[in-house]
Amino acid sequence: MIRIRWLGHSTVVIDLDGARLLTDPLLRNHVGLLRRVTPPPGRADWADTDAILLSHLHLDHADVASLRQLPTTPIFASAAVAGWLSERGLRTTATSAQWQSVSDSTSAQIRLVPAEHHARPLPGRPCDANGFLLRAASGRVWFAGDTAAYPEMADLPDWAGGRIDVALLPIHGWGPRLSAGHLDAAGAAEVCAVVRPRFVVPIHYGTLHPFGLNLRRLDWMHSPAETFAQTLAMIAPDTTLIELAAMGPTWQMPTA
Template identity: 50%
Template structure:
């Protein structure tokens, strides 16, 4: 794993840490050591039949990406018009999904199970696929592979879980990363009041944070999309997952700090510097 960078010797505007920006649903931007990575981009006002609540992502929040992470090809994660905003940018995903991405005229990169892909000009930030259990809604017209991602650099490690059920291998993520999980982006809801199999709700997401021993958690995949006229039926369903996750995390993983972002909000996850650095 790249050695974590010491705080001295950095430019004044080169913050030590991972900056996570949540753009709604599962779309997130991870800025790490001069590299920008965008996950599951949904960047338009709406997503097919699904309506967006909250602001449409502003271009400055996601442009100039060095890589795109694609967890799977369900339409609320892999929207072709949004992906086409990243011409020439490597799209890192499972091999079967990468073939589909290339058919769309984009730079799909299918990663092997144990492959770390260098991102950015210096290559000091790396991305690897990790397991995700999400096979309950197969699509006849798109590949059905699913994965999460680990992103690591000198300033730390981020785990983007993707859509998944709980699985025992979450306990091995820090070992795979070669260091502790500094921030986990975990899904806690959906675009309807009921979750289908292959998704984590607030309680399962809290367990995932305990298993992975993440230091911080950013809940995603909630509070954003809904079917037409479904925002208020039943009343309040779009907003309950966040508070439930905070409560569950306090019980399951009290050492993990939850960061409940508004859509469009950002947080800097500080690096833990070893005493000898």
């Protein structure tokens, strides 16, 4: 069974054959100068999480205060990211491009895949970014993290061992403009045309805005979803769009 619930921005609850995984948890109303437009998740929303998947150390993805709300939950990340988090007292597991089990109680496995997202290093934090592949008997999931397109994306199905069932794909960001190292809505649709997942869940849009921004002019928060849907239908018609509302209901992947 594969079940997906989007908690906003890059935070997703993934239920995969008995394993509950939480990506890039942002569990507070704000981080730095960024504010949520929807209420933050409550503890019930991430209850029973078996592992956290952390893509990189930008503040909107690696909020230490949020991570400390799950003090006993292991954080899977690259060696550089895991080392930085471990120095701050967090429980980490260094992950690589080799498949490894999430826990002894589930058959779900994960591995790192590349991400092209190195344009905005933060002082004192390793500039290391990755996505994750997940696999179990029910199927394969790709959490892209934060990334621009890169040539090796064409290899993702081979790395996953078959067609990817669900892609969790960023389609924008937290401001009116995107810096290098990001996918916009049209670019994300082009990635789907290359990778050909069965289903795609757009994330990383419509949740955060910079403090003090004119809240009457937030069309940039919602227009990426429309652009993505239109472009996907034109260039990747064999990928089914699953539009989830932040903090909305859970979607369960239908059986083949």
